[in-house]
Amino acid sequence: MPRSYPPVSFIGVPTDIGAGHRGASLGPEALRIAGLAEALAGRGIDVRDCGNLAGPANPWLPPEAGYRHLDQVVAWNGALMEASLRELRAGRMPVMLGGDHCLAIGSITAVARHCRETGKKLRVLWLDAHADFNTSDVTPSGNVHGMPVACLCGLGPEALTRLGGEAPALQPGQIRQIGIRSVDPEEKRLVKQHRLDIYDMRYIDEVGMKRVMAQALDGVDADTHLHVSFDVDFLDPGIAPGVGTTVPGGPNYREAQLVMEMIADTGRMGSLDIVELNPVLDDHNITAELAVDLVESLFGKSTLMRD
Structure with a gap:
């Protein structure tokens, strides 16, 4: 029997407030134009598009005290946290159409709070070229899209680390990072200090994506809420050029499909971010069409019936 999925709610978050390039604010519309809603509805999934959240404009200013646009980042993430929590409490799966990756602070803070309310364990899969574990002390740019994992783990400004009233939203042991191939020099020290569980491209090359995913999903069970944070720059730029921070040497199409299919096989995905798509x-x-194709696989599309 095909697996059933909870009803899905799209939440558009059209901002590049945390990014170093303009254009990620157009990502939600690019995903809609590429047919994301139609693709999931065609799989029998109840899809509701909640439209786009509103928030402050990007002032495009230099960093202050190590952060660019902190007040605006807080405003967007607060709005997303409330919207995501509302859908989770209604029994729906929030799918965040980003937007840059700083927005995962809001979406994952909501998921963590919902897991505390419902007694679920939380596992986060972070599919990305970057570790996103910078702080104001070590960031080369001040762009908050390089800091969300650190903020979620309690390292960062209180306005973000305590966004949901709890600090931290996550423990490092709850997150698995896959596809990493760009970590800033001082960020490497922080990653090691906090024992972040990272499956970088060298390790993927050495052991293969199937084994990596089996390890990353180990322990996920019926009591687990699985959150997938899919940064489109996870993919090799040869197949996904439409991102602001391309890093060569990422997963190819088949490796990416295997990642998505193995996540789908667990049946535990309860929320999803799609971020950093830059149609400019x-x-x-x-790139948007490829992202839609891969998200379909997250929702059970496969070559053969494997259940």
Whole structure:
């Protein structure tokens, strides 16, 4: 029997407030144009598009005290946290259409709070080229899209680390990072100090994606809420050029499909971020179309019936 999925709610978050390039604010519309709602509805999933959240404009200013646009970042993440929590409490799966990756602070803070309310364990899969574990002390740029994992683990400004009233939202042991291939020099020290569980591209090359995913999903069971934070720059830029921070040497199409299919096989995905899609840098929306294809696999699309 095909697996059933909870009803899905799209939450558009059209901002590049935490990014170093303009354009991620157009990501939600690019995903809609690429047919994300139609693709999931075609799989029998109840899809509701909640439209786009509103928030402050990007002032495009230099960093202050190590952060760019902190007040605006807090405003957008607060709005997303409330919207995500509302959908979770209604029994729906929030799917965040980003937007840059700083927004995961809001979406994952909501999921962590919902897990505390419902007694679920939380596992976060962070699919990304970057560890996103910078702080104001070590960031080369001040861009908050390089800091969300650190903020979620309690390292950062109180306005973000205590966004949900609890600090931290996550323990490092709850997150698995896959596809990492760009970590800033001082960020490497922080990652090691906090024992972040990272499956970088060298390790993927050495042992293969199947074994990596089996390890990353180990312990996920019926009591687990699985949150997937999918940064489109996780993918090799040869197949996904439409991102602001391309890093060569990422997963190819088949490796990415295997990641998504093995996540789908668990049946435990309860929330999803799709971030950093930048149509300004794309080629005829091919990156958005690839993202839709991969998200379909997260929702059970496969070559054969495997249940």
